[in-house]
Amino acid sequence: MDETRKKEPLIRVEKRKERPAKQVRLLRLASVLLAIVAGGLFILCIGYNPFSVYATIVSGAFRSSMAFQATIKLMVPLLIPALGLTLAFKMRFWNIGAEGQIIMGAVFATFFALFCWDFPHWLLMICMFLAGMLGGALWGIIPAFFKAKFGTNETLFTLMLNYIALYLISFLRDGPWQDPNSSGFPKIARFGENAQLDKLFGVHVGWLIGLVLVVIVYIYLKYTKQGYEISVVGESRATAQYAGMNYKKIVLRTMAFSGAICGIAGMVQASGSDLTLTTSVAGGVGFTAIIVAWLAQLNPVGILVVSLLFSVLEKGSTVMQSSYGLSAYSADVLQGIILFFVLGCEFFVRYRFVTRKKGGKA
């Protein structure tokens, strides 16, 4: 036997007993603080003062009512899809298709905006809202049906549907829905005033819809029978069937809701923010929303907080760019650092390091 074998490794990784919930929360908080410190080091490395940069980011998002309104406008399209995804994720249905569901919601709503613009305003709004839900729900039910019926992989399925939805917009833009007044330039007409979402406190009412959805999703998951069913199905399909639950029905229903909420986000974005339909109506928020939902541990209130933080970072970084000449991409780096730390802390929830000297006397 060689000598090296005589020694135990300097550091080894060990599984640990489950930590109490309070400790886990503290650990997560610590990871966010550490992320801010590490982000500060990064800013320092590229030659700026981290304190003033952070201050700029925060003040940039809140310094005026205009700035704050812009921040909220960024938050809404993160908040609503994240809530929708939460329903699916609680059921362990890996819905990567929020992007497509948002787009379909926007497409369906746009139909009314373009072709029924002469409806009374309130009726048009309701039609667009319901159409948005329907579009999203449809894009949610399709993969759910195939999953429940044939056991197809929902991750790939929902992902692929995103592209179908995206190219559907291109098709509509270049063909049937092309703006007749654009003299051949491929774009969809700007919504008439009648088809624009009302404003409240200077921002379109999407934020109010978002807040209401936070409450609804929270109550739905926590206190209703259907919410209970979602948790059981998420844990184990076998258990759900054993308990007499109708697995297929629950999967279809939940994905319809999940998609419908994402569809609402699409409608809000098109008629409240973009005032038209473009291929960038979702613009990647469907993917960012996945991160938001998980960072918030699928807690609706947490999602509200996390999506606000994300939008502050995003808005603040544009200000950072204009006042320091620092590329807005560095905000993406900061976002990456935060993610790295927060997700990395999950490791310490479940494992611990043991060093040779101490012998792991915990």
Add this chain to the structure above:
Amino acid sequence: MRYQNRKKREVTQLALDKVENAIELRGITKTFGSVVANDHIDLDVRRGEILALLGENGSGKTTLMNMISGIYHPDEGSIHVNGREVVINSPMDAKKLGIGMIHQHFKLVDVFSAMDNVVIGAEGKRIKPRELKEKILELTKKFGLEVDPEKKIYNMSVSEKQTVEILKVLYRNADILILDEPTAVLTPQETQKLFAILRRMKEQGSAIIIITHKLNEVMEISDRVTILRKGKSIDTVNTAETNEKQLTELMVGRPVTLEIDRPKCENVHTRLKVVDLSVKKADGTMALKDLSFEIKAGEILGVAGIAGSGQKELCEAIAGLVPVETGAVLHNKENIIGKTPKQINNLGISLGFVPEDRLGMGLVASMGMVDNMLLKSYDKAKGIFVDRKPAKKLAEELVERLEIMTPNVETPVRLLSGGNVQKVLLGREIESEPSVLITAYPVRGLDINSSYTIYDLLNEQKKKGVAVMFIGEDLDVLLEISDRIMVLCHGEVTGIVDAAVTTKEELGLMMTGSKREGVKADG
């Protein structure tokens, strides 16, 4: 530190004195968080002996063995192999020291043949299949193993697979063998075969550690017994100088009676009648073939059989979870085939199925007791909201009545110990006042105390006039608690016998397929 050094010196001294010790553990301590799994354990295993490691669940047997086989690392203490202190950092290290472990769950590649499984992971140059086969046949002859080197694992029975595991270890020249509950999956006859192999190995000078909680096997196979309790080594005794009662007392820590009650059946009448039931598995093969039997109110019908003989499918068919090919299941003369699981449950047919991991089906691991109480009844309240108040009350009652150890009723059940999980599950089923109670492996992995609580609960149900079906593994227990025993083999009934007049050997024979014609026992 100095203390440890002194200890080391002492140990080297000891090692010189008795070189026949294959393994010596000195002061092994291992903690997981705040739980001390092993607390300064000393253990010796000599060459040419079989040491039984006895202890209840959670007493630290497996943890200790995992340290010898390089899966965990001890916090304190030292391991000596053949008189030399060693540090075992990985299973590879253990292998090099000649230590082989056979786990409860086999680690074989299903689509490979026996000989391919034997060579994977083994050191040395690639050898020609013909030479390999010869080498393996030589080994099998030497130790009396019965195995066809060319046979694929998926075609093998459990006992054959185990033989391959042993072969794997022997092929690597391991002379220290650790077996973790090897007989749990075997019939009495197969167990005898295994013991013959172990005795052969012992004669060749191997050191063998066998983990078990079956006392009769300890008495039969071992030379010495080391008893662990709550992470401490309580005592080591020579098997020849002890008996089952003393071992139990050492294991549990106080005197216990080993008899299980079998109250007399009263007012017995047929409650559930199964007629010509056939069920297919997902892969199209038959799981159950023309099964016919009855479960009577006020009796416990035991079901014996090797794991995978159709027990799971039988439970699921009665509960309405899997489609049925042919046949009928009559509950009070009403056919329940074709009804949904919910309808069947509402008739009072309650399934307390306990899969291997205990949490897979009957309970939701991440939920607390309260939410688990709701699992089958959440839908009964009106409206769209779940009413958690009665569930909470029920959970609190169960905690008190069944002495369930839990910080509070909201603690996720996966954090509870096996016995407590089992009590939660059975408690809920019993609270629903079933007319038929089906339990599968209700005492799997439980310590003696918890097991007896479960037996009492089942007997209580029987006295109340519930028809109880008890699918079990331990034949001794089945023989004691059941009124009648049905034996399954490959999805067929090979006999339904009166438990009071049947022996374990007879059951064993039926489990492997020899039918007992004309034997009918009615309670």
